[in-house]
Amino acid sequence: MRFIHEREQDRTLAKSIVEISHSLSKKVIVEGIERRAALHISKEMGLEYAQGHHVCRPILTICLCTYGPNCGVT
Incomplete structure (x- = not known):
């Protein structure tokens, strides 16, 4: 995602991944x-x-x- 603001191809790929993930009820x-x-x-x-x-x-x-109190470090 580093170049998503510069490269159309990166935006297209990222958008496709997001749409597939959301269609499977997944957060991204x-x-x-x-x-x-x-x-x-x-x-x-x-x-x-x-x-x-x-x-x-x-x-x-x-x-x-x-x-945060729940950071998990002991």
Whole structure:
């Protein structure tokens, strides 16, 4: 999804995958959202979840624990 905002072929492929997934009643997580334009296009396609540097920079698991009580680290 890194180049979804630049390449028509990537958009077409992604849209097909989303449509197939939704027809099977599945939610879709998109990975590789590095720019605002890619996030915008992903939302237009109906993607439910997004991951990538534009959404949130990578953080250590121990830091994640400070944001939620159920982080799973013991």
